[in-house]
Each structure stands twice: as C-alpha cells, then as structure tokens.
Amino acid sequence: MNRFTLPRDLYHGENALDALKTLEGKKASVVVGGGSMKRFGFLDKIVKNLQEAGMEVQLIEGVEPDPSVETVMKGAAMMREFEPDWIVAVGGGSPIDAAKAMWAFYEYPEITFEDLITPFSFPTLRTKAKFAAIPSTSGTATEVTAFSVITDYSKGVKYPLADFNITPDVAIVDPALAETMPPKLTANTGMDALTHAIEAYVSTLHCDYTDPLALHAIKMIRDNLVDSYNGDMAARDRMHNAQCLAGMAFSNALLGIVHPMAHKTGAAYSGGHIVHGAANAMYLPKVIAFNAKEPEAEKRYGEIAAFIGLEPTSAALIEWINNMNQQLNIAPSIQEYEGGIIDETEFLEKLPVVAELAVGDACTGSNPRSITPAEMEKLLKACFYNEPVDF
Numbered sequence: 563m564n565r566f567t568l569p570r571d572l573y574h575g576e577n578a579l580d581a582l583k584t585l586e587g588k589k590a591s592v593v594v595g596g597g598s599m600k601r602f603g604f605l606d607k608i609v610k611n612l613q614e615a616g617m618e619v620q621l622i623e624g625v626e627p628d629p630s631v632e633t634v635m636k637g638a639a640m641m642r643e644f645e646p647d648w649i650v651a652v653g654g655g656s657p658i659d660a661a662k663a664m665w666a667f668y669e670y671p672e673i674t675f676e677d678l679i680t681p682f683s684f685p686t687l688r689t690k691a692k693f694a695a696i697p698s699t700s701g702t703a704t705e706v707t708a709f710s711v712i713t714d715y716s717k718g719v720k721y722p723l724a725d726f727n728i729t730p731d732v733a734i735v736d737p738a739l740a741e742t743m744p745p746k747l748t749a750n751t752g753m754d755a756l757t758h759a760i761e762a763y764v765s766t767l768h769c770d771y772t773d774p775l776a777l778h779a780i781k782m783i784r785d786n787l788v789d790s791y792n793g794d795m796a797a798r799d800r801m802h803n804a805q806c807l808a809g810m811a812f813s814n815a816l817l818g819i820v821h822p823m824a825h826k827t828g829a830a831y832s833g834g835h836i837v838h839g840a841a842n843a844m845y846l847p848k849v850i851a852f853n854a855k856e857p858e859a860e861k862r863y864g865e866i867a868a869f870i871g872l873e874p875t876s877a878a879l880i881e882w883i884n885n886m887n888q889q890l891n892i893a894p895s896i897q898e899y900e901g902g903i904i905d906e907t908e909f910l911e912k913l914p915v916v917a918e919l920a921v922g923d924a925c926t927g928s929n930p931r932s933i934t935p936a937e938m939e940k941l942l943k944a945c946f947y948n949e950p951v952d953f
Contacts, residue, residue, distance in 0.1 A: 566771045566814045567726045569695075569706055569733040574803065578736035579604070582611035582650070585694065585732070591620045591646040593637060593661035595627075595653040599698060602742050608652055608696070620644045622664075625653070628713045628720070628829060628838075629660035631675055638667030641691075650694045652739075654751075655702030655838075658695045659710040662728040665693055675712075675721075681924040684725035694732040698739040700790075700801040701751025701839055703758060703809020705733040711838075713829050720825040722924050729813065735806050737799035745791050748798070749890035750839030752787040755805035756780065756883075757842040761818040762811035764853065764862040765928045772815040777869050779808035784870045788889050819933060820849045822923030823942060826916050827896070833903040840899065843892045847880045848944050851951035852931065859930035895948035909946055913939050 573581035590612045592605070599605045609619050622637045641649070641664060649668075651661035666678060669690045678684060687693075695705035704710065710723040743751070756779075762768060763776040782804035789797035824841035853859040854876035864874035872878040884894070893899045897906065917938035920926065926933070933941070937953065944951050 564767070564769055565726065566769075567708065567729050568810055569730045571731070572706065572733045572735065572806075574735040574806070576737065578734050579607055579611060579696070579738075581732070581734055582608060582694070583614045585612070585615050585617070585648055587615070587617055587647040587692075589620065589644060589646040590617045590648040590650050591622055591641050591644055593622045593625060593649065593651040593657050593664065595625045595657040598742060599652055599739075604652065604698070604739055608650065612650065617648065620646060625657040625660045627654075627656050628711075628835060629656050631712060631714050634660055634663040634675075634712055635667065637661070637664040638671070641668035642671060645690070647691050648694060649691050650696065652696040652698065654697070654699040655704045655711070658697065658702070658704045659712065661695075662693070662704070662710040663712050663723060665691065665728065678723055679721050681724040682726070684727040687727045688731075692731040693728075694734065695730040696734045696736065696739065697802075699743055699747060699751045700740045700798070700805040701754035703755065703805050703813075705730055705735065706806055706809045707813035709813065711825065715829065718830050719919060720828050722821070722825055724924050733806070735802055737802045740802040741795050741798055743798070745793070748791045748801075749892060750837050750843070751805065752783060752790065752801055752839070753843035753846075753887070753890065753892065754839035755801070755808045756783045756787070756886075757820050757846050758805075758812040758817070759783070759808035760846065760850075760866060761820055762808070762815040763866055764859050764930045765812075765815040765818060766930055767928045768815040772811045775807045775811040776815070777866070779804045779811065780866060781870055782807070787886070791890055816928035817925040818849065818853065818929035819920065819926055819938075820845045821925045822920040823849070823945070825923055825925075826920040827942070830912055830916055831904050831908055833905050833908070834900065836896065836899060836904065840892055843887050843890070844895060844899065845945050847883050848941060848951050850876050850880050850883075852933070852941055852953075853929065856931040862930070896946040897948070906946075913942060917942055
C-alpha cells in the first residue's frame with residue numbers, strides 16, 4: 563500500500579495571502595527569516611490578515627539560512643510560552659523547515675532531536691496547533707512536503723527530517739512574494755525544483771499520482787526558468803507554481819542521491835556553504851550518468867527527455883541540464899563553485915566520511931540504482947573535478 567499526502571488546502575495566485583483571514587483560531591506564531599519579508603511589506607500584511615481573523619500574533623524572527631538545531635529549540639520554547647493554535651511560516655525553505663521542527667518540539671517538549679532523525683518517526687502532531695506555510699522562493703516546495711532540513715553545525719551535518727505529520731495543513735502560494743527574489747536565488751531555487759521533479763520521476767517509489775506532477779513541473783521549468791532568471795515576472799509567477807508541483811511529486815515519491823550529496827556536502831567545509839540549489843544543479847548531471855547504467859532508470863530519463871522535446875536518452879537530458887546551468891551562471895563543479903571556496907585538500911580528507919553519510923541519508927533508499935560508499939566517493943570526486951562518470 564502506498565500513500566499520497568498533500569495539504570488540505572492550497573491557495574494560489576494573486577492575493578492568495580488574503581486566505582489567512584479565513585483561518586480560525588485565537589493565537590498564531592509567525593516564523594520568518596531575515597528582513598526581506600518585512601522590507602517588502604509582506605510580514606505586515608500577514609500579521610494584519612491574521613489579526614483580521616481574530617488572532618493574537620507572535621513573531622519568531624531571524625531564522626538563518628540552513629537553520630540550526632539551536633534555532634529550532636529556541637523557537638519551540640517561545641511557542642510553548644505563547645501557546646499558539648496556528649503556526650504560520652513565511653519565507654524561503656529555511657524558516658518553513660525550521661518552523662516544522664519547532665512544531666514538533668512545541669507539541670512534544672520531551673522528545674529529542676535524535677528521536678526525529680529516523681524517517682517517519684514523528685509523534686502525531688496537531689494536538690496543539692495547525693500549520694500554514696507561505697513560500698517566498700520557488701524551489702524547496704516545503705509548503706507542500708513532508709520534509710524539513712535542519713543543520714547540526716557542531717557535527718557539520720544536515721539532517722533531512724521526513725514524516726507526513728509535518729506536511730502543512732494550508733499552503734499559500736502567492737506569486738507576489740517570489741517576484742522579490744534576486745537572480746542568483748532564482749537560479750538556485752529553480753534548479754532545486756528541477757532536481758525534485760527529475761528525482762521524483764525516476765524514484766523507485768514513483769507512481770501514477772506523482773508522475774504527471776513531475777513531468778508537468780519539468781516542462782514548466784523548461785519554459786520559464788531562464789526567463790524568470792532574466793527578470794520576466796510572468797515567468798517568475800509560473801515558476802512559483804512549477805516548484806510547488808515538483809514538491810507534490812517528490813514529497814510522495816521521495817528523491818534520489820542528488821539530495822543526500824547536497825545535504826552532506828552543504829555544511830561540511832570550512833571555506834563556506836555550498837548553497838543547496840547550486841549543489842543540486844552541479845550534481846544532477848553526474849547522478850543521471852551514474853543512474854543511467856540501470857536500464858529502468860535510462861528508460862525513465864529518456865521519457866523525461868522526450869516529454870520536453872529532446873532525444874529520448876539520458877545523454878540528451880544531461881546536455882540540456884548542463885546548458886541550463888550555463889545560462890544560469892551556475893558553476894559546473896565543486897572545484898569551481900564560487901571561485902574555488904572549497905579547498906581540495908579538505909574535500910579529499912573529508913571525502914570518506916561525507917560519502918558514508920550520504921549513502922546513509924534518508925533519500926538514498928529510493929534512488930533507482932544502489933550505491934556503495936566507495937562508489938559515492940568516486941561520484942563526489944567526479945562532481946568536484948567535473949570528470950565523466952563511467953562506473
């Protein structure tokens with residue numbers, strides 16, 4: 563038996579933020595990241611709409627990119643004091659992911675972070691609050707997914723939390739928020755969305771319910787991402803919908819090894835973070851080449867290629883993705899990322915541990931081709947040096 567889970571309500575299109583006025587409750591905790599939502603006036607509008615719904619509002623501000631365990635615990639403590647019956651998270655993937663984890667610790671103060679690392683191990687939520695998510699970026703789709711990524715900086719590890727309990731009750735996909743993204747963020751989040759859709763389509767858990775969502779998302783990304791990057795706001799609006807469709811697909815079909823590689827390399831190096839979307843963009847062509855050695859995966863990649871008007875092969879899909887990365891000014895390798903901020907010696911020293919962690923990641927199990935730690939090391943090296951994958 564399989565399961566397909568989405569938010570109960572998804573509001574989209576112009577003025578979708580007004581849906582907040584229809585929520586029923588007494589108190590709402592609003593979780594937000596940096597200052598962009600405040601600068602552009604969206605935070606004030608969200609608070610006003612919740613107040614019109616008759617709610618007292620608490621702000622939990624300052625969630626950092628790649629949110630930490632400490633941020634989650636601090637926010638949960640604030641919620642326990644305030645006792646909201648709605649948690650409203652707004653911004654990029656980071657504040658929404660952080661709020662999902664805060665939700666668990668708000669409702670169950672006695673659990674530990676380690677209790678939640680095992681996939682689909684969350685206790686039953688909604689004993690105290692429901693959850694609404696409002697994305698401002700067009701990539702993570704965390705507003706419709708059963709996932710959250712939290713970073714333990716003391717260990718240099720990103721933990722993908724997975725449980726249908728943390729699928730939001732309400733998603734509000736208002737394109738006005740996405741129109742504020744700068745070009746670089748537009749590129750990185752767009753390639754994150756493309757990776758979600760492609761990995762969902764070839765996942766071992768794909769099904770008749772997820773396949774159409776993944777394919778249509780890929781087609782929309784083909785048609786709109788580069789224009790969105792170049793400032794076309796109509797294309798930006800369509801990308802906001804495309805990333806959400808990709809999220810619906812991967813939340814139910816799960817992912818493959820691109821994401822474990824991005825999770826485990828993102829915070830591993832002293833030179834700086836490898837931004838998640840950029841990591842996905844760099845690794846996706848190499849992973850397709852690796853997976854395509856599996857005949858069923860090659861067939862599925864060929865179907866994607868044919869659907870967007872290419873020759874029905876993984877090679878054609880790889881070439882298209884590489885061309886897309888070039889148009890979006892995304893580096894082709896870890897070595898070239900941000901002018902070379904990741905030190906080669908440190909990369910090689912940490913490679914065995916990073917590879918082992920990536921193989922053990924929750925997303926690896928649904929990859930269409932199995933992989934060993936030794937193979938993962940070779941694959942990561944190919945991503946570092948931009949070498950061909952022939953194993």
